[in-house]
Amino acid sequence: SSLRQTISKSQRRGSTPGNIDILNSFAALTKPNSEPPPFEVREIPGKGIGLIANRTIQRGEIVMQYTPTLVVQLGPHIDLPASDREAFYQDAVNQLPTARREVFVAQYGKDIYTKIDRNAFRMFINGQNPYSGHLDAFPEVSRLNHDCRPNLNSRIENITHTTTAVRSISPGEELTISYIDGLLPPHSRQERLADWGFNCTCSLCSSPPSEVAASDARIRAIKDLEEELDKAVGGGDLTTEMGERLVRLFKEERLETYIGHAYTKAALIYAMFGVEAKAREYAGLAADAMAMDLGEEAGDVVATSMRELAERPGQHWA
Numbered sequence: 001s002s003l004r005q006t007i008s009k010s011q012r013r014g015s016t017p018g019n020i021d022i023l024n025s026f027a028a029l030t031k032p033n034s035e036p037p038p039f040e041v042r043e044i045p046g047k048g049i050g051l052i053a054n055r056t057i058q059r060g061e062i063v064m065q066y067t068p069t070l071v072v073q074l075g076p077h078i079d080l081p082a083s084d085r086e087a088f089y090q091d092a093v094n095q096l097p098t099a100r101r102e103v104f105v106a107q108y109g110k111d112i113y114t115k116i117d118r119n120a121f122r123m124f125i126n127g128q129n130p131y132s133g134h135l136d137a138f139p140e141v142s143r144l145n146h147d148c149r150p151n152l153n154s155r156i157e158n159i160t161h162t163t164t165a166v167r168s169i170s171p172g173e174e175l176t177i178s179y180i181d182g183l184l185p186p187h188s189r190q191e192r193l194a195d196w197g198f199n200c201t202c203s204l205c206s207s208p209p210s211e212v213a214a215s216d217a218r219i220r221a222i223k224d225l226e227e228e229l230d231k232a233v234g235g236g237d238l239t240t241e242m243g244e245r246l247v248r249l250f251k252e253e254r255l256e257t258y259i260g261h262a263y264t265k266a267a268l269i270y271a272m273f274g275v276e277a278k279a280r281e282y283a284g285l286a287a288d289a290m291a292m293d294l295g296e297e298a299g300d301v302v303a304t305s306m307r308e309l310a311e312r313p314g315q316h317w318a
């Protein structure tokens with residue numbers, strides 16, 4: 001009960017005063033969402049509700065952007081007895097404006113803890129600081145089901161959640177994100193998703209065993225090739241074909257959400273060989289893919305390096 005009192009006093013607003021100052025200092029980056037939205041909410045067999053595209057969505061199009069409805073600090077609450085924890089979360093939910101509360105409560109999950117646990121996104125607001133981990137509830141985003149080969153990328157920048165189409169999406173296709181690392185082999189993906197409490201019935205996991213095995217083989221080939229590439233950079237075995245092969249494997253495996261890494265490697269290899277046109281082409285594709293992943297303005301070292309390589313190849317270190 002003393003832990004509950006401490007939490008109630010200092011964290012009625014979901015986190016410590018210092019963290020709340022950090023959260024309040026973040027600019028919201030949202031633009032108004034398209035009206036009507038490019039999707040409909042529908043019942044999906046075996047998955048509960050989900051979102052279905054109602055028109056063609058172009059690659060790179062932002063599908064939705066939201067700031068969180070509720071933010072709770074990770075950690076302290078987990079140690080509370082379940083009933084105290086639920087009361088604490090209920091207190092937070094009661095403070096929401098009515099319209100937001102209704103959207104929050106409509107989410108999947110039997111109680112508030114489950115709604116947060118099964119739907120919220122993790123966010124670290126203050127680097128590696130042990131108290132920086134938070135769970136952010138974005139109820140509209142949480143209607144997106146998981147797919148091991150998703151058609152949307154999802155990112156949190158400052159305090160804004162953005163989902164972007166990573167390939168062109170046809171009307172009638174389900175919109176999906178990945179809840180886990182898509183480069184894991186099938187059995188590890190299933191294990192992780194079982195921790196979430198469901199058996200994945202996505203397009204890849206429900207395809208015939210021969211296709212699942214082919215996907216597994218491609219993931220192994222990607223890992224082997226990446227290792228081979230790392231070794232080859234220092235020695236004399238590097239070829240531009242290795243970069244092309246890596247890009248091909250990511251495309252064949254429909255891993256568009258991660259393809260920025262493959263484009264980056266291909267661009268650097270071409271630059272090292274002095275093949276300027278190809279280096280520029282792949283660096284441009286890498287910068288474009290990373291903008292979807294990290295945001296246009298991201299000061300990420302690799303993204304900046306790719307923008308520089310695309311614009312001024314002669315001045316790039318590679």
Ligand SMILES: C[S@@+](CC[C@H](N)C(=O)[O-])C[C@H]1O[C@@H](n2cnc3c(N)ncnc32)[C@H](O)[C@@H]1O
Nearest residue numbers: 047048049108142143144145146198200201202
């Ligand atoms: C964040 S919610 C997604 C929206 C949810 N379908 C609903 O009805 O609100 C996550 C839950 O959706 C279901 N789900 C998501 N992706 C799935 C998938 N690939 N296969 C089966 N069930 C899935 C699981 O029940 C999971 O716990």
